[in-house]
Amino acid sequence: GNSVTQMEGPVTLSEEAFLTINCTYTATGYPSLFWYVQYPGEGLQLLLKATKADDKGSNKGFEATYRKETTSFHLEKGSVQVSDSAVYFCALTGYSTLTFGKGTMLLVSP
Amino acid sequence: EAGVAQSPRYKIIEKRQSVAFWCNPISGHATLYWYQQILGQGPKLLIQFQNNGVVDDSQLPKDRFSAERLKGVDSTLKIQPAKLEDSAVYLCASSGRGPEAFFGQGTRLTVV
Numbered sequence: 001g002n003s004v005t006q007m008e009g010p011v012t013l014s015e016e017a018f019l020t021i022n023c024t025y026t027a028t029g030y031p032s033l034f035w036y037v038q039y040p041g042e043g044l045q046l047l048l049k050a051t052k053a054d055d056k057g058s059n060k061g062f063e064a065t066y067r068k069e070t071t072s073f074h075l076e077k078g079s080v081q082v083s084d085s086a087v088y089f090c091a092l093t094g095y096s097t098l099t100f101g102k103g104t105m106l107l108v109s110p
Numbered sequence: 111e112a113g114v115a116q117s118p119r120y121k122i123i124e125k126r127q128s129v130a131f132w133c134n135p136i137s138g139h140a141t142l143y144w145y146q147q148i149l150g151q152g153p154k155l156l157i158q159f160q161n162n163g164v165v166d167d168s169q170l171p172k173d174r175f176s177a178e179r180l181k182g183v184d185s186t187l188k189i190q191p192a193k194l195e196d197s198a199v200y201l202c203a204s205s206g207r208g209p210e211a212f213f214g215q216g217t218r219l220t221v222v
Contacts, residue, residue: 032210042215042216043116043201043213043215043216045213046210046212049210097158098143100154101152103151
């Protein structure tokens with residue numbers, strides 16, 4: 001079946017540092033890939049997506065590239081802010097079901 | 111465009127009681143999901159509807175959980191009787207033509 005593996009957190013960074021959160025996946029066929037963000041006490045918000053190999057999703061300074069050869073979809077941001085502190089979930093959808101990773105907590109200090 | 115609406119936001123019940131959650135998806139979205147998110151974990155799919163038909167309920171504990179989506183719009187998720195391990199956030203999501211799903215704010219259930 002489909003599965004998503006994310007790096008464990010928490011990831012602790014200072015403001016303006018570079019962020020990478022690793023995500024790899026296992027899936028049959030050609031899944032679409034997503035990053036969702038969850039702020040404390042809130043539901044999940046779609047951060048970015050990529051629907052085919054070599055696509056780059058981007059939003060709010062975050063980027064991730066769909067790498068089929070390495071089955072990866074790593075999340076990056078060049079300069080994080082305190083307001084980026086949240087839990088980040090990598091996810092994929094195959095033919096129908098949306099499957100999530102366990103999430104990575106990001107803590108950004110001033 | 112209105113988002114996914116869920117109610118209530120919070121619920122505290124005693125074990126062995128019953129509880130129901132309600133979800134109203136984004137207008138026109140055919141697919142509706144219910145997820146369970148235990149603290150510190152990723153969301154786990156409980157049930158997925160396509161219109162008013164069930165696509166996947168393989169991880170739904172059917173001895174105590176039930177869900178319905180009458181007329182292919184609103185949905186309710188029920189737990190009867192609740193156990194302590196059911197304490198979690200219950201998330202509803204919907205999707206339309208695209209592959210992405212849009213989530214409501216969730217219902218935080220505490221079973222004491």
